[in-house]
Amino acid sequence: MAIDPRRRTSLAGSPEPESLADVLERVLDKGIVIAGDIQINLLEIELLTIHLRLLIASVDKAQEIGINWWQSDPRLNGESAQREQVERGENARLEERVKELERRLEERDG
Amino acid sequence: MAEWLYGVTLGGDAPAVPGVDDHPVRVVREGELSALVSSVPLSRFDADVLRRELEDLDRVEALARAHDRVVEAAPDVLPARLCTLYESPEAVAGMLRAEHEGLRSALERLAGKVELGVKAYARPEEQRARASSGADYLARKGAKREASASLDATLEAIHARLSEAAEGSVVNHPRDSLFNGAYLVADQERFAALVASLADEHGVDLQLTGPWAPYHFVA
Numbered sequence: 599m600a601i602d603p604r605r606r607t608s609l610a611g612s613p614e615p616e617s618l619a620d621v622l623e624r625v626l627d628k629g630i631v632i633a634g635d636i637q638i639n640l641l642e643i644e645l646l647t648i649h650l651r652l653l654i655a656s657v658d659k660a661q662e663i664g665i666n667w668w669q670s671d672p673r674l675n676g677e678s679a680q681r682e683q684v685e686r687g688e689n690a691r692l693e694e695r696v697k698e699l700e701r702r703l704e705e706r707d708g
Numbered sequence: 709m710a711e712w713l714y715g716v717t718l719g720g721d722a723p724a725v726p727g728v729d730d731h732p733v734r735v736v737r738e739g740e741l742s743a744l745v746s747s748v749p750l751s752r753f754d755a756d757v758l759r760r761e762l763e764d765l766d767r768v769e770a771l772a773r774a775h776d777r778v779v780e781a782a783p784d785v786l787p788a789r790l791c792t793l794y795e796s797p798e799a800v801a802g803m804l805r806a807e808h809e810g811l812r813s814a815l816e817r818l819a820g821k822v823e824l825g826v827k828a829y830a831r832p833e834e835q836r837a838r839a840s841s842g843a844d845y846l847a848r849k850g851a852k853r854e855a856s857a858s859l860d861a862t863l864e865a866i867h868a869r870l871s872e873a874a875e876g877s878v879v880n881h882p883r884d885s886l887f888n889g890a891y892l893v894a895d896q897e898r899f900a901a902l903v904a905s906l907a908d909e910h911g912v913d914l915q916l917t918g919p920w921a922p923y924h925f926v927a
Contacts, residue, residue, distance in 0.1 A: 616776075618769055619883060620825060620917050625772045625779075628923035629715070629787040630814075632807060636710065636755050636793040699765065 710753050711736070711794040714744040714778040715785040715921065716804070718815045723781035728774040736797045738804035741811055744782060745800055748793070758791060779921045784819050786811060787921045818922045821894050825917035826870060826903060828863060828887035862910050863887045873902050878924045886912070890924040 712728055720735070720742045727733040727746035735742040751757065761767045772790055779787045794800045804811070867889055871877040876892035893899045896919060907914040 615773075616917055618772070621772050621776050622768070623880065623883075624787070624920065624923040625775050625790040627789070628926070629789045630811070630926050632713075632788065632792060632803060634713065634792040634803075635795045635799060636753070636758070636791070702766075 709747045710750055711745045711797055711800050712748045712753065713788045713792040713794065713800065714775060715782065715787040716811050716815070717742045717744065717782055717785045718812070720782055723778060725777055725781045726774070727778050728771055733778050736800040738801040739808065741804045741808065743800045743804055744778060744785065753793060784815065785921050786814055786818070786926050787923050814926055818925060821875060821892050821922060822896060822919035823922045823924055824891050824893055824896065824899060824919060826889045826891065827885040827915045827917065828866065829885055829913040829915065831911060831913050859886065862912065866906050866910060869906055870902065873899055876925045892922055892925045
């Protein structure tokens with residue numbers, strides 16, 4: 599039986615939107631590599647936005663079910679010298695963004 | 709104005725969905741290829757403005773979801789990355805001419821196939837059982853190492869079976885799950901049934917995402 603490839607519900611059973619992380623993983627990093635006329639470095643943005651979003655939204659839930667992938671991520675586990683270097687430069691900026699995101703999440707949920 | 713590129717098809721029409729910032733989607737044709745594009749104002753889409761705006765998660769989400777919505781509405785499309793922009797429709801046509809061979813062969817290779825994502829999670833009851841073990845610290849460490857090695861073997865076995873049933877496979881960084889793979893498939897139903905049976909067989913929770921355009925398989 600042929601399935602129209604565009605019908606998401608045929609597999610998922612309910613038309614839920616895909617998670618932002620799954621969309622970003624594809625549109626930021628995959629797809630055809632053709633240089634447009636306007637150059638944007640997306641990789642740096644991907645790292646910050648995805649990690650921040652997941653950290654804020656899911657760290658408690660993840661720990662609850664035993665997921666702790668960030669412990670092996672040198673950007674997040676505090677064990678690598680490289681990460682410490684990055685951290686020194688980025689800490690203040692990241693803290694600021696976390697506060698902003700927390701504020702927005704509160705606004706959304708409140 | 710600039711042209712925002714969503715993707716390329718073989719002679720397709722523009723899908724009837726709104727694009728980024730609700731701009732209409734149209735095609736730029738060159739030979740047998742069609743580029744799906746929207747005209748966008750430089751006031752919001754030149755490099756400096758974009759770099760600034762992409763610091764805002766809400767903006768990134770809006771652009772990403774709109775971009776993918778257009779991609780997913782077009783059958784057999786080679787998706788472009790977010791923020792692939794051209795100065796004019798003529799520049800888009802020039803790109804199609806320059807990249808014609810590579811684009812056509814990729815489109816032919818991927819025709820009729822879609823990408824499915826598979827993510828693995830531990831089943832909740834198994835996690836609870838592990839957590840409630842009353843063993844001492846060293847025993848817990850040992851058990852964790854063993855459980856971890858056995859889990860790795862399980863995930864490898866699952867990925868091997870899924871890869872056999874697919875026409876391409878890629879393993880991604882797991883992020884928020886135990887495993888994250890992308891598979892290129894022609895028969896979605898058969899693949900979904902295999903995923904369900906592997907989940908039962910191995911006692912892990914396997915979640916499907918998609919179908920997606922073949923983002924991971926364009927090269």
